[in-house]
Amino acid sequence: MxxxxxxxxxxxxxxxxxxxxxxxxxxxxxxxxxxxxxxxxxxxxxxxxxxxxxxxxxxxxxxxxAFKERGALAKLLSLTADEKRRGVIAASAGNHAQGVARNAATLGIDATIVMPRHTPYVKVQQTEALGANVILDGDDYDAANVVARKKCDEDGLTFVHPFDDPYVVAGQxxxxxxxxxxxxxxxxxxxxxxxxxxxxxxxxxxxxxxxxxxxxxxxxxxxxxxxxxxxxxxxxxxxxxxxxxxxxxxxxxxxxxxxxxxxxxxxxxxxxxxxxxxxxxxxxxxxxxxxxxxxxxxxxxxxxxxxxxxxxxxxxxxxxxxxxxxxxxxMRDIARQGRMARLRIELLDVPGQLTKVADIIATAGGNVIDVSYHRIFNDLPAKATYLDISVETNDRPHLDRIIENLRAAGLATEIATY
Missing domain, CATH: 3.40.50.1100 (Rossmann fold)
Structure with a gap:
């Protein structure tokens, strides 16, 4: 470079x-x-x-x-008849596991995949459904890889590396x-x-x-x-x-x-x-x-x-x-676009305040989707409270107009960022 x-x-x-x-x-x-x-x-x-x-x-x-099937197939096709007979092993919790499993089944090769013991069940199920024998061992990929390498040596299997192999590289x-x-x-x-x-x-x-x-x-x-x-x-x-x-x-x-x-x-x-x-x-x-x-x-x-x-x-x-x-x-992307926001509004703790806020938002074309009060855990005077209210809007300019209307009505309003 x-x-x-x-x-x-x-x-x-x-x-x-x-x-x-x-x-x-x-x-x-x-x-x-x-x-x-x-x-x-x-x-x-x-x-x-x-x-x-x-x-x-x-x-x-x-x-x-995923693309991993390509490298797995290239590696499996390179094996000798004896290597195919003895079978292959890999360590993976993701796409490589399924790539090896599927292509080994296509070629009639026994495949064992060592997956970390906390791998989501759906991934384990998908790999087994493709014909592989799954072993759950190790707390993470590195630990599972150690187990796979050991079993590879003990059982005379061929290890299918997810990336550091010339045939896998060529397949990709x-x-x-x-x-x-x-x-x-x-x-x-x-x-x-x-x-x-x-x-x-x-x-x-x-x-x-x-x-x-x-x-x-x-x-x-x-x-x-x-x-x-x-x-x-x-x-x-x-x-x-x-x-x-x-x-x-x-x-x-x-x-x-x-x-x-x-x-x-x-x-x-x-x-x-x-x-x-x-x-x-x-x-x-x-x-x-x-x-x-x-x-x-x-x-x-x-x-x-x-x-x-x-x-x-x-x-x-x-x-x-x-x-x-x-x-x-x-949902986070929608929030970044201003199409959804949580507003924190400072209110007097008296009847009618929520209705006032809701009317301002509705008049401006916003939609209220969630409301919560914070009467105890705040640093405001005892007769004041925070209202957290989640709203849907068309876009960021629309959200800004709603906030401007709330402030114009004497309501201190900020976008909550937590």
Missing amino acids: PHEASTSKDSAVPGLSDGDLKSILHREDPTWASIAITPCMKSEKLSALTGCELFVKYENLQYTG GTIGVEMLEAVPDLDILVVPIGGGGLLSGIAIAARQIRPDIKVIGVQAQLYPSMLNLLKDQDNPIGGMTLAEGIAVREPGKLTRKLIADLVDDIVMVDERALESALSLYLNVQKTLAEGAGAAGLAAILTNPEMFVGKKVGTVICGGNIDTRLLSSIL
């Missing part, structure tokens, strides 16, 4: 022959028919919002809802081939980074087809592990991120080398940008992205000067998100 155009020889994956790489990237094995060639389409609405010509690759439309690279087949003149590719398998694979494919194309990686601000390594920075790592699919503390050894050689830049996006991007995908594009899947759009929204006027491709790498979390994100 910054990248200089590479030849296809420079772009080869260590541990993989040129012939095997070509075979994977071009999906030559007939088994690849089980993996969808997902659409890569221009979003007119998002293009207008971002100032670039934006093309979106919909990996959320894969059978398991099929996305890059498909994007450039669909839109050959893309200027920039914007790709999420967790462990680096997706970005490495796409970068390898892109450099072979279009050596001059610009490739940008995106990391969640709370997990900038690859950025720290390659830019020699010391940003803190850890915390609760919406982009849990790319929340990786230790990126791959193979992938970090490939990204250093092939990628132009890495940018970070904060949680608010991830939420906004996810909401835009759902409300504007009418498609569901998980947090990691929204990272590319979040980067474009955060750094518009990098992309304005360019033909840009990004990937919704997955659409598997908890519905309760999705509901919370959408």
Whole structure:
């Protein structure tokens, strides 16, 4: 970084022959028919919002809802007959688990997935339904990974790594081939980074087809592990991120080398940008992205000067998100737009005050959805109280008019931010 155009020889994956790489990237094995060639389409609405010509690759439309199937299949197809007979094992609480499970079943390979013991039941159920044997062990992914590695050695299984494997990297690279087949003149590719398998694979494919194309990686601000390594920075790592699919503390050894050689830049996006991007995908594009899947759009929204006027491709790498979390994100976005707000109003504690407030809001066209008084836990005089009232409005200017009308009636009003 910054990248200089590479030849296809420079772009080869260590541990993989040129012939095997070509075979994977071009999906030559007939088994690849089980993996969808997902659409890569221009979003007119998002293009207008971002100032670039934006093309979106919909990996959320894969059978398991994420791109991980590609790398899993490429790895499984590389196994010898004896390795297939003995079976495979992986550690995952998410998309990798289902990608391995589905493709192992397709190939008649026994698959064991070690998942943290507190993995939501629905994820365990979905993985078992795809044919895998699930072991619940360990308090988190790292602990589950230790268990999987131990069982791998004890039982002579083959370990299927989620990103740090040449076949897995090449499998993810099929996305890059498909994007450039669909839109050959893309200027920039914007790709999420967790462990680096997706970005490495796409970068390898892109450099072979279009050596001059610009490739940008995106990391969640709370997990900038690859950025720290390659830019020699010391940003803190850890915390609760919406982009849990790319929340990786230790990126791959193979992938970090490939990204250093092939990628132009890495940018970070904060949680608010991830939420906004996810909401835009759902409300504007009418498609569901998980947090990691929204990272590319979040980067474009955060750094518009990098992309304005360019033909840009990004990937919704997955659409598997908890519905309760999705509901919370959408409601928070509505609040940020001013279409819903909680107002704190200081009142005299006498009859008729609530009616007065409700009438002002209704006259201004607002809708009251929740009311609560705070008579005891406040620092006001004994004959005064706080009223917290939640209202629905059309937009922020409408909300501002309601607040102005309340204040004009002598009611001290603020937007509650808690």
